[in-house]
Amino acid sequence: MFRDLGSILLLFVATVRALSRVWRERRKVLEQFFEIGNASLFMACTLSFFIGGVLALQTGPLLVEQGLGSTLGSIVGMSMIKELAPVMMGILLAGRIGSAMAAELGSMRVYQEIDALKTLNIDPVSYLVLPRVVAITLALPCLVIFSNLVGCFGGALVSNYNREIAVSFGAFFENLRQAVETKHILNGLLKSVIFALTVGVVSCQQGLATLGGPRAIGRTVTKAVVNSLVFILLLDYVLTRLLLPFDR
Numbered sequence: 001m002f003r004d005l006g007s008i009l010l011l012f013v014a015t016v017r018a019l020s021r022v023w024r025e026r027r028k029v030l031e032q033f034f035e036i037g038n039a040s041l042f043m044a045c046t047l048s049f050f051i052g053g054v055l056a057l058q059t060g061p062l063l064v065e066q067g068l069g070s071t072l073g074s075i076v077g078m079s080m081i082k083e084l085a086p087v088m089m090g091i092l093l094a095g096r097i098g099s100a101m102a103a104e105l106g107s108m109r110v111y112q113e114i115d116a117l118k119t120l121n122i123d124p125v126s127y128l129v130l131p132r133v134v135a136i137t138l139a140l141p142c143l144v145i146f147s148n149l150v151g152c153f154g155g156a157l158v159s160n161y162n163r164e165i166a167v168s169f170g171a172f173f174e175n176l177r178q179a180v181e182t183k184h185i186l187n188g189l190l191k192s193v194i195f196a197l198t199v200g201v202v203s204c205q206q207g208l209a210t211l212g213g214p215r216a217i218g219r220t221v222t223k224a225v226v227n228s229l230v231f232i233l234l235l236d237y238v239l240t241r242l243l244l245p246f247d248r
Contacts, residue, residue, distance in 0.1 A: 004205070004206075004209075004223075004227070007205050007209060008201055008202055008205045011125070011129065011201055011204065011205045011208070012197070012201045014125045014129075015125060015129055015130055015133050015201065018123070018125050018126040018129075018130045019130070019134075021126045021130065022130060022131075022134055025126065025127070025130055025131045028131035029130075029131045029134050029135050029138075030135075031131075031135075032131050032132055032134075032135030032136070033135040033138055033139055035135075036093070036097050036135055036136060036139040037139055037142065037143070039096055039097065040092060040093060040096055040097065040139075040143060041143065041146065043092065043096070044089055044092060044143045044146060044147055044150075045146055045147070045150045047088060047092065047147075048080070048085065048088070048146070048147035048148075048150040048151040048154065049150050049151065049153070049154035050154060051080070051084055051088065051151055051154070052076055052080060052150070052151035052152055052153065052154030052155035052156075052158075053154040053155060053157065053158040055075070055076045055079055055080070055084075055151075055155055056072060056076055056154075056155040056156075056158040056159045056162070056165065057158050057162065057165075059072065059075055059076070060072050060158070060159055060162065060164065060165035060167065061164045061165060063075070064164065064165055064166075064167075069165065069166075069167050070167065070171055070175055071175055072155070072159055072165065072167050072172060072175065073152075073155070073156070073159075073167070073171070073172040073173060073174070073175035073176035073179070074175050074176055074178070074179030074180070076151070076152060076155035076156075076159075076172075076176070077148075077152050077155075077176040077179060077180050078179060078180065078184065080147070080148055080151040080152060080155075081148050081180060081184050081185055081187075081188045082184055082187050082188050082247070083188075083236075083240075084151070085144045085147040085148050085151060085188055085192075086144055086188045086189075086191040086192040086195060086236075087191075087195075087232065087233075087236055088147070089140055089143045089144050089147050089192065089195075090140065090191075090192065090195035090196070090198075090199060090228075090232045091229060091232060092143075093136060093139075093140055093143070093195075093196065093199055094199045094203075094224075094225055094228035094229055094232065095225055097136060097199070097203075098199045098200070098202070098203035098224050098225060098228050099203070099221045099224060099225050101132055101200070101203040101204055101207060101224070102203045102204075102206045102207040102220050102221045102223075102224035102225075103207070103217055103220070103221050104207065105128060105129075105203075105204055105207025105208055105210070106206070106207040106210035106216065106217040106220040106221070107217055108128070108207075109207065109208060109209075109210040109211075110210055110211075110212065110213060110214065110216065110217060114128075114208065124208065128204070129200075129201075129204045129208075132200055132203075132204060133197065133200035133201060133204065136196045136197075136199060136200040137193055137196040137197055137200065139196070140192045140193070140195060140196035140199075141189045141192045141193060141196070143192075144188055144189060144192040145189075148185070148188070152173075152176060155172070156169050156172040156173060159172050160172070183246060183247060184247065187243050187246070187247060190239070190243070191235075191236065191239050194235060194239065195232050195235065195236075198228060198231045198232060198235060199228045199232070202224060202227050202228045202231060203224040203228065206220050206221075206223050206224040206227070207220060207224070
């Protein structure tokens with residue numbers, strides 16, 4: 001565990017040092033960015049829509065019983081923007097994109113393509129890792145923005161058409177507008193950036209550390225996804241605790 005953690009930190013430092021070459025690799029960054037977006041946008045919107053709907057369905061009747069039905073918009077919106085959208089989109093990217101990164105780099109490692117790059121005096125970090133990490137760091141905040149919009153719409157739709165809740169679109173979004181501030185949106189976006197960096201670096205590190213035959217690639221993908229999920233949940237608590245004073 002400590003060896004993997006040290007390797008992750010070293011790869012992160014090497015990636016930061018290689019940032020000066022990101023303009024040279026801009027074509028690969030854009031290719032990775034659009035690939036991540038095309039692979040994840042539809043699923044992200046579908047997932048967010050039903051998360052917002054479930055939030056409204058679970059909390060709406062309870063709030064109406066207490067005479068607080070008008071506050072449903074703020075509860076759904078704040079839950080999505082500050083917590084659920086960054087975490088769920090991070091988990092989604094870990095499962096879809098992080099696993100693909102780990103498998104791709106693991107295959108290159110097993111079949112000695114990375115050794116060939118080193119022989120040609122090409123840095124694997126700047127050539128392979130940097131475009132993927134930068135692309136996922138740009139893509140996840142964009143997915144979180146879509147998730148916020150679609151999730152709030154899903155919550156409003158359920159609130160409006162569920163007879164037990166019966167909160168109109170106007171009342172829902174008016175309460176949402178009053179409760180949500182720019183700092184809350186930035187809170188979620190900051191979390192998404194850190195989660196994206198974590199998924200990208202962890203997945204690339206596991207791919208580059210692959211040793212053995214084809215069976216090792218499967219173990220690499222599993223470790224990349226599991227480690228990414230663990231780090232996302234740990235960092236979520238730490239970031240929430242650190243950002244709590246700024247949200248008041």
